Amino acid sequence: MFEKILENVRKSEPIVHVITNYVTVNDCANIILAAGGSPIMADSKYEVEDITSIANSLVINIGTLNEDVAEAMIKAGKKANELGHPVILDPVGVGSSSFRKKIVFDLLKEVDFSVIRGNISEIKTIYRGKGITKGVDVDENDIVTDENIDETIAFIKKLSRKTGAVIVVTGAIDIASSSEKTYIIRNGHPLMTRVTGTGCMLTTVIGSFCGANSNNILEATAAAVCAMGICGELGHDKLEEVGGGTSTYGTYIIDFMSKMDSEILNGGAKIEIR
Amino acid sequence: MFEKILENVRKSEPIVHVITNYVTVNDCANIILAAGGSPIMADSKYEVEDITSIANSLVINIGTLNEDVAEAMIKAGKKANELGHPVILDPVGVGSSSFRKKIVFDLLKEVDFSVIRGNISEIKTIYRGKGITKGVDVDENDIVTDENIDETIAFIKKLSRKTGAVIVVTGAIDIASSSEKTYIIRNGHPLMTRVTGTGCMLTTVIGSFCGANSNNILEATAAAVCAMGICGELGHDKLEEVGGGTSTYGTYIIDFMSKMDSEILNGGAKIEIR
Amino acid sequence: MFEKILENVRKSEPIVHVITNYVTVNDCANIILAAGGSPIMADSKYEVEDITSIANSLVINIGTLNEDVAEAMIKAGKKANELGHPVILDPVGVGSSSFRKKIVFDLLKEVDFSVIRGNISEIKTIYRGKGITKGVDVDENDIVTDENIDETIAFIKKLSRKTGAVIVVTGAIDIASSSEKTYIIRNGHPLMTRVTGTGCMLTTVIGSFCGANSNNILEATAAAVCAMGICGELGHDKLEEVGGGTSTYGTYIIDFMSKMDSEILNGGAKIEIR
Numbered sequence: 001m002f003e004k005i006l007e008n009v010r011k012s013e014p015i016v017h018v019i020t021n022y023v024t025v026n027d028c029a030n031i032i033l034a035a036g037g038s039p040i041m042a043d044s045k046y047e048v049e050d051i052t053s054i055a056n057s058l059v060i061n062i063g064t065l066n067e068d069v070a071e072a073m074i075k076a077g078k079k080a081n082e083l084g085h086p087v088i089l090d091p092v093g094v095g096s097s098s099f100r101k102k103i104v105f106d107l108l109k110e111v112d113f114s115v116i117r118g119n120i121s122e123i124k125t126i127y128r129g130k131g132i133t134k135g136v137d138v139d140e141n142d143i144v145t146d147e148n149i150d151e152t153i154a155f156i157k158k159l160s161r162k163t164g165a166v167i168v169v170t171g172a173i174d175i176a177s178s179s180e181k182t183y184i185i186r187n188g189h190p191l192m193t194r195v196t197g198t199g200c201m202l203t204t205v206i207g208s209f210c211g212a213n214s215n216n217i218l219e220a221t222a223a224a225v226c227a228m229g230i231c232g233e234l235g236h237d238k239l240e241e242v243g244g245g246t247s248t249y250g251t252y253i254i255d256f257m258s259k260m261d262s263e264i265l266n267g268g269a270k271i272e273i274r
Numbered sequence: 275m276f277e278k279i280l281e282n283v284r285k286s287e288p289i290v291h292v293i294t295n296y297v298t299v300n301d302c303a304n305i306i307l308a309a310g311g312s313p314i315m316a317d318s319k320y321e322v323e324d325i326t327s328i329a330n331s332l333v334i335n336i337g338t339l340n341e342d343v344a345e346a347m348i349k350a351g352k353k354a355n356e357l358g359h360p361v362i363l364d365p366v367g368v369g370s371s372s373f374r375k376k377i378v379f380d381l382l383k384e385v386d387f388s389v390i391r392g393n394i395s396e397i398k399t400i401y402r403g404k405g406i407t408k409g410v411d412v413d414e415n416d417i418v419t420d421e422n423i424d425e426t427i428a429f430i431k432k433l434s435r436k437t438g439a440v441i442v443v444t445g446a447i448d449i450a451s452s453s454e455k456t457y458i459i460r461n462g463h464p465l466m467t468r469v470t471g472t473g474c475m476l477t478t479v480i481g482s483f484c485g486a487n488s489n490n491i492l493e494a495t496a497a498a499v500c501a502m503g504i505c506g507e508l509g510h511d512k513l514e515e516v517g518g519g520t521s522t523y524g525t526y527i528i529d530f531m532s533k534m535d536s537e538i539l540n541g542g543a544k545i546e547i548r
Numbered sequence: 549m550f551e552k553i554l555e556n557v558r559k560s561e562p563i564v565h566v567i568t569n570y571v572t573v574n575d576c577a578n579i580i581l582a583a584g585g586s587p588i589m590a591d592s593k594y595e596v597e598d599i600t601s602i603a604n605s606l607v608i609n610i611g612t613l614n615e616d617v618a619e620a621m622i623k624a625g626k627k628a629n630e631l632g633h634p635v636i637l638d639p640v641g642v643g644s645s646s647f648r649k650k651i652v653f654d655l656l657k658e659v660d661f662s663v664i665r666g667n668i669s670e671i672k673t674i675y676r677g678k679g680i681t682k683g684v685d686v687d688e689n690d691i692v693t694d695e696n697i698d699e700t701i702a703f704i705k706k707l708s709r710k711t712g713a714v715i716v717v718t719g720a721i722d723i724a725s726s727s728e729k730t731y732i733i734r735n736g737h738p739l740m741t742r743v744t745g746t747g748c749m750l751t752t753v754i755g756s757f758c759g760a761n762s763n764n765i766l767e768a769t770a771a772a773v774c775a776m777g778i779c780g781e782l783g784h785d786k787l788e789e790v791g792g793g794t795s796t797y798g799t800y801i802i803d804f805m806s807k808m809d810s811e812i813l814n815g816g817a818k819i820e821i822r
Contacts, residue, residue, distance in 0.1 A: 022296040022570040023303050023315045029571050029744035034794050039744065040641065041571045044614040050645035066318040066342070068614070093314065097324035194532065196303035196313065245529025246308050255793025258742065296570040297577050297589045340592040340616070367588065371598035468806065470577035470587065519803025520582050 002223035002269065003262045005213050010036040014211030017055035017080075018204055019043045019073050021063025021092065024197025027254065028061075028204040034258035035227070037208035043069050048076035053083060057211030059204050060107065061090040062100055070103045077111030086114040086210035086217060089165075090203040094118070095125035105129070108163065114210060114217050116159075117168035117203045120144055120152070127159045144173050153182050153274065166221050168206070170199060174229065176222045183222040186270040187229020189236040195250040202228040205257070223265065230268040231256040276497035276543065277536040279487050284310040288330035288485030291354075292478055293317045293347050295337025295366065298471025301528065302335075302478040308532035309501070311482035317343050322350035327357065331485030333478050334381065335364040336374055344377045351385030360388040360484035360491060363439075364477040368392070369399035379403070382437065388484060388491050390433075391442035391477045394418055394426070401433045418447050427456050427548065440495050442480070444473060448503065450496045457496040460544040461503025463510040469524040476502040479531070497539065504542040505530040550771035550817065551810045553761050558584040562759030565603035565628075566752055567591045567621050569611025569640065572745025575802065576609075576752040582806035583775070585756035591617050596624035601631060605759030607752050608655065609638040610648055618651045625659030634662040634758035634765060637713075638751040642666070643673035653677070656711065662758060662765050664707075665716035665751045668692055668700070675707045692721050701730050701822065714769050716754070718747060722777065724770045731770040734818040735777020737784040743798040750776040753805070771813065778816040779804040 015038045020028055025041055032039040042051040045068060052058050058080040060073050080087045089111075094104045104126065107113075116126065120142040144152050153175060156167045161179040168176045174185040192198045206224040213220035235252030242248070289312045294302060299315055306313040316325040319342060326332050332354040334347045354361045363385075368378045378400065381387075390400065393412040418426050427449060430441045435453040442450045448459040466472045480498040487494035509526030516522070563586045568576055573589055580587040590599040593616060600606050606628040608621050628635045637659075642652045652674065655661075664674070667686040692700050701723060704715045709727040716724045722733040740746045754772040761768035783800030790796070 021315070023299050025571050026300060026574060026744065030795055030798065033742045033744055040644065041569070041612055042641075042645070043612065044647060046615065047613070047645035047647035050647065054644060064315055064317065065321070067320065093316075096314065096328060097316070097321035099318060099321035099324065194307045196300065196307055245526075245532035247304055247525045247528035247532070250304065251525060251795040251799060252793075254795035258793035258795070295589070297573050300574060338589055338591065339595070341594065367590075370588065370602060371590070371595035373592060373595035373598065468581045470574065470581055519800075519806035521578055521799040521802035521806070524578065525799060 002219065002265050005209060005220050005223040006260065006262050006265055008212040009208055012212045013038050014056035014208055015040060015054060016057050016059060016204060016207045016211050017042065017052045017076065018059045018207065019048065019069065019076060020059065020061035020200065023063055024200040027197045027201055031201045031254050031257050032204050032208050034254050035205050035208045037211060043072050045072040045075055048072045049079040052076045052080050052085065055085065057086040057088065057207045059088045059090070059207035061092055061200055061203060062094065062103060063092040063200060065100060065103055073107060074110045077107065081112050086214050087111060088115040088117065088203055088207045088210065089113045090200060091116065091118050091122050091126060092200065094122050113163060113165040115166045115168060115206055115221050116163065117170065117206060119199065120169050120171055123159065123167060123169050127155055138171060144169065144171050149173065153177060166218050168221060168225060170202065174225050176218065176225050178218050181218060182274040184272040184274065185222065185225050185229060187226050187233060187268065189232045191236060191246065191249060192232045194246045195253065198253065226269040226271065227257065227260055227265055230264060231260065233268065276493065276500065276539050279483060279494050279497040280534065280536050280539055282486040283482055286486045287312050288482055289314060289328060290331050290333060290478060290481045290485050291316065291326045291329035291350065292333045292481065293322065293343065293350060294333065294335035294474065297337055298474040301471045301475055305475045305528050305531050306478050306482050308528050309479050309482045311485060317346050319346040319349055322346045323353040326350045326354045326359065329359065331360040331362065331481045333362045333364070333481035335366055335474055335477060336368065336377060337366040337474060339374060339377055347381060348384045351381065355386050360488050361385060362389040362391065362477055362481045362484065363387045364474060365390065365392050365396050365400060366474065368396050387437060387439040389440045389442060389480055389495050390437065391444065391480060393473065394443050394445055397433065397441060397443050401429055412445060418443065418445050423447065427451060440492050442495060442499060444476065448499050450492065450499050452492050455492060456548040458546040458548065459496065459499050459503060461500050461507060461542065463506040465510060465520070465523060466506045468520045469527065472527065500543040500545065501531065501534055501539055504538060505534065507542065550767065550774070550813050553757060553768050553771040554808065554810050554813055556760040557756055560760045561586050562604035562756055563588060563602060564605050564607060564752060564755045564759050565590065565600045565624065566607045566755065567596065567617065567624060568607065568609035568748065571611055572748040575745045575749055579749045579802050579805050580752050580756050582802050583753050583756045585759060591620050593620040593623055596620045597627040600624045600628050600633065603633065605634040605636065605755045607636045607638070607755035609640055609748055609751060610642065610651060611640040611748060613648060613651055621655060622658045625655065629660050634762050635659060636663040636665065636751055636755045636758065637661045638748060639664065639666050639670050639674060640748065642670050661711060661713040663714045663716060663754055663769050664711065665718065665754060667747065668717050668719055671707065671715060671717050675703055686719060692717065692719050697721065701725060714766050716769060716773060718750065722773050724766065724773050726766050729766060730822040732820040732822065733770065733773050733777060735774050735781060735816065737780040739784060739794065739797060740780045742794045743801065746801065770819070774817040774819065775805065775808055775813055778812060779808065781816065
C-alpha cells in the first residue's frame with residue numbers, strides 16, 4: 001500500500017532541513033541519508049530562512065533548546081509555511097520545563113505544522129496545555145493500551161482538528177491520525193527505548209517521507225512509522241543472532257533503513273486503519 | 275560486593291541530568307540507557323533548574339564550554355545541591371585554557387560536588403590550582419604507576435577532604451577515594467584511550483550509579499569505574515575475535531554495559547581497598 | 549611514497565584543534581584518534597586562542613555556524629597563523645546561505661589557510677565568490693569527470709595561487725593541488741556519500757596528517773585523501789561480506805583508519821601526479 005511513498009523518497013532525494021538537539025543529531029542525519037533523503041542541519045537565525053528555502057521539508061525538534069535557537073525555529077517555520085513545505089514538530093520532553101512548554105506553545109501559535117510526533121506524555125501535554133513528563137520518557141499512567149486506545153484516538157483526532165496537523169503518538173502501539181482517518185501501527189520492538197534518539201530519528205524519517213510526498217502527508221507519515229518499526233524488528237532479529245547489545249542495535253536500526261524497499265515495507269507493515 | 279548497587283540502578287531507572295559537551299553527548303546518553311538510567315540533556319539557563327528538579331542526579335562536563343552554559347551549570351548545580359541530588363563533575367581539559375580553569379574554580383566555589391572524575395593531569399590541575407595539560411589527554415610526567423601510587427593517594431585524599439567530594443582518577447590504574455577510604459581498580463584496557471569519550475561516558479555511568487545509590491556515593495562510584503573497565507575488557511576480547519578497529523570497539527563498550535549484571539560486575543572487578 | 553607521512557602522525561600524535569559542527573563532531577574526534585592524532589574540540593571565543601596554542605594544527609568547519617563561533621574561528625585562525633600551525637578550512641555548504649558565504653569570505657580575508665577542502669560545488673562557490681549549492685551536497689552540473697578534469701585542475705590551481713592554500717576537491721575523483729603540482733586520486737567508494745560526515749572526517753584526517761608534517765603540506769594532504777578513500781574501499785569490501793547497511797559502513801570506515809599502516813596506504817593509493 002505504501003509503494004509509491006518510498007519510491008518517491010528514493011527518486012527525489014528530498015532535502016530535509018533539521019533544527020534539532022545536539023544529542024541525536026548525527027543519527028538523525030544518517031537515518032535521513034539511509035531513508036533516501038539529504039539532510040541539512042542549520043539553526044542560526046541568520047541563515048535558517050535561506051536554508052529552508054532550498055529544502056523540501058523542515059523538522060523542528062526541541063531536545064536541547066536555547067533562546068537563539070527558539071527564535072530560529074519560528075523564523076524557519078514561517079518561511080517553510082510561506083513556501084508550502086511540510087513542517088514536522090518533535091516536542092521532546094515538552095512537559096519537563098516551563099521553558100520548553102512556552103517555546104512549544106509559541107511555535108504552535110506562529111507555525112502551521114503538518115505533523116506533530118511525540119510520546120503519549122508529550123502529546124498529552126500539548127493537548128492539555130499543561131502537565132509534567134518524566135524527563136524525556138513517557139509517564140507510566142499515560143501508556144496506550146488496547147483498553148484505552150479508543151479514548152486515545154478520540155483525543156488525538158481532536159488535537160488534529162485543533163492544530164491542523166497529523167498527530168503521531170509512538171509507544172508500544174503507534175498511532176498516526178488526521179482528524180478523520182487513523183492508522184494504528186503495531187511495528188517496533190521494546191528494546192528501541194534503550195537506544196537514544198529512536199524517536200528523534202523517526203521524526204526525521206517522517207520529514208524525509210513527507211518531503212517527497214507533500215500532497216499525501218498522512219500516508220507518508222504512517223509509512224515512515226511502519227518503516228522505522230520494521231527496522232526495529234529486523235534489527236532486533238539480527239541482534240539476537242549475533243548476541244550484541246544496545247549500541248550494536250542502534251547501528252542495525254539505521255542499517256535496515258538503508259536496506260528498506262517497498263517489498264520489506266509492505267510485507268512488514270502491521271497496520272489497522274480506522 | 276557491588277550487587278545492590280547495580281540492582282538499584284536497574285530497578286529505579288534514575289533520571290540523570292547531563293550538561294555536557296557536544297562531542298561525546300550521544301555516547302553518554304546511550305551508555306546511561308545501557309546502564310539502566312534515563313538521560314536528559316539540557317543546558318539552557320532558562321530550564322536547567324526545572325530539569326534537574328525532576329532528575330535523580332546531575333553530571334557537569336566542561337568539554338565544550340561557553341559563557342551561557344557555564345552560567346547554566348552553576349544554576350543547575352545549586353538547585354541539585356538544594357534538593358540533595360548527587361552532583362558529579364568532569365573537568366575535561368581543565369588545564370588547557372584559562373577560561374576552563376576559571377569556570378571550574380567558579381563551579382568548585384559555588385557547587386558542592388559528590389564526585390569529581392578526571393585523568394591525573396586534570397585532577398592535579400584542580401589540586402594545584404594551576405598547571406597546563408596536554409590538550410584533553412594526560413601529561414606523561416603525571417602517569418600513575420605502582421611506584422608513585424602512595425603519594426598519589428595521599429594528594430587525592432587531601433583533595434577529597436578539601437572539596438568534600440569522592441575523587442576519581444582514571445588511567446592505567448584507576449583510583450576512587452574519599453578522604454578516608456580508597457579503591458584501587460585495575461580494570462580496563464589501553465585501547466580505550468583511542469575511543470573518544472570513554473572518560474565522559476564513565477562520568478555519566480557514575481552519575482547513573484550515584485543517582486540510584488545516593489546514600490552510598492563512594493561504593494556506587496567504585497562500582498561504576500569497575501563496570502566501565504570490565505566493558506573495556508570484554509569489548510576488547512570480542513574485538514580481537516572479530517578483528518575490528520576502534521569504532522567497533524566503542525560500540526562494544528556500550529554493548530557490554532547494556533549486558534552488565536551483578537555476576538559479571540562482581541566476577542570481573544579487580545579491586546584493592548585501602 | 550607516503551611512508552614517513554603516516555609514521556610521523558603515529559609517532560608525534562599531533563594535537564588537532566577542531567572548531568566544527570555538532571552533527572559529525574564525534575566521528576571527527578574518533579577518526580583523528582584512529583589516524584594517530586589527539587583531538588581537542590573547543591569553540592568559545594574565550595578559549596580558542598589558548599587551545600590552539602597547545603595544538604599542532606587547526607581545523608575550521610562551518611557545518612553549523614552561529615555568530616559567536618564565527619568570531620572564535622577568526623580568533624583561532626589568526627593565532628594559529630601567528631604560531632605557524634597548519635590551518636585547514638572545510639566550507640560545508642558555503643553556497644547554501646548568504647550567512648555562510650559572508651563568514652567564509654571573512655575567514656579567507658583574515659586567516660591564511662594551508663588547505664581548503666570541499667566538494668566541487670563548495671570550491672566553485674569560493675572560486676566564483678557566489679553561487680548556490682544544493683544543500684550540503686554537490687550540484688550535478690558541477691561533477692568532476694574525465695572529460696572536464698583538465699579545466700577543473702586549471703581553476704583549482706588558480707584558486708590555490710590566489711589563496712596560497714592547497715585546494716582539495718573530493719568526489720568520485722579527488723584532486724589535491726597546489727598552484728604547481730596536482731594529485732589526482734581515485735580511491736573511495738560511492739556509498740561513502742550515504743554516511744554523514746565522510747567529508748568532515750577527511751578534513752580532520754588532513755588536519756592530523758598536516759599537524760605532524762607541517763613542512764610537507766601537499767604530500768600530507770594527498771596521503772590523507774588516499775587514506776580516507778582506502779578506508780572507504782576496505783570498509784565496503786567488509787560490508788559486502790557481512791551484508792550490513794550504511795551505519796555499519798560508517799563504523800568500518802573509522803575502523804580501517806585505526807588499522808591503517810604504510811603498507812596498506814602505499815599499496816592501496818591510486819594516484820596520478822601532474
